[in-house]
């Protein structure tokens with residue numbers, strides 16, 4: 729399958745990332761709402777949510793047409809601080825007018841297996857009723873995926889030494905021993921991430937600088953090299969754009 733190149737945007741500060749990202753997202757929102765009447769957006773948790781603060785200020789976004797999904801979620805009640813839903817709700821969703829019925833949070837009080845099965849079944853219903861298109865290799869296509877990265881290069885809940893990142897069939901999988909607490913999580917898989925029309929890798933701060941250096945210098949590695957999860961973000965037909973601040977790029981020597 730043809731892979732597209734990546735675009736790398738560098739900014740002086742995280743504030744500049746927040747401003748530019750908000751403009752890009754509002755442009756995509758307008759484009760897809762005009763084309764098909766709604767906009768499907770997948771949110772990560774973590775620092776990404778705070779970087780969406782400038783988006784909240786946009787006056788020209790038709791929030792009523794947004795449909796929200798979660799890239800990964802911790803299998804905890806939606807009301808506790810560990811929940812990505814709660815983080816997103818407090819920091820973003822509660823401040824804009826997205827209908828509650830358009831927010832796909834995970835099922836509560838079930839096991840990680842059941843939560844993953846349930847989320848995948850709900851995505852399949854959205855494919856069946858044609859809300860989500862299907863890629864040629866059979867994965868749902870979202871308009872925009874907003875992806876954060878942990879300091880050791882994980883994305884979603886797809887971690888370095890854990891087999892979930894090699895999943896090729898499931899849309900949603902689960903992990904019961906996440907190296908980053910809380911242990912139990914569900915996550916979209918790489919084939920789903922890579923089927924998206926637009927992937928924004930939003931990566932800021934000094935603590936991610938080592939992983940950024942590895943990720944952006946991938947071709948310099950030896951043949952026995954195992955890629956970081958973030959290096960498996962590679963859209964099949966869509967666009968990948970990195971939004972990086974100076975701190976995230978601080979370990980790069982000769983540019984990327």
Ligand SMILES: O=C1O[C@H](COP(=O)(O)O)[C@@H](O)[C@H](O)[C@H]1O
Pocket residue numbers: 771772773774775776799800801802812875876877878879882883884885908
């Ligand atoms: O555990 C998680 O970590 C990643 C990265 O988070 P950050 O705080 O280092 O930005 C996040 O993207 C993911 O959604 C979350 O569950």
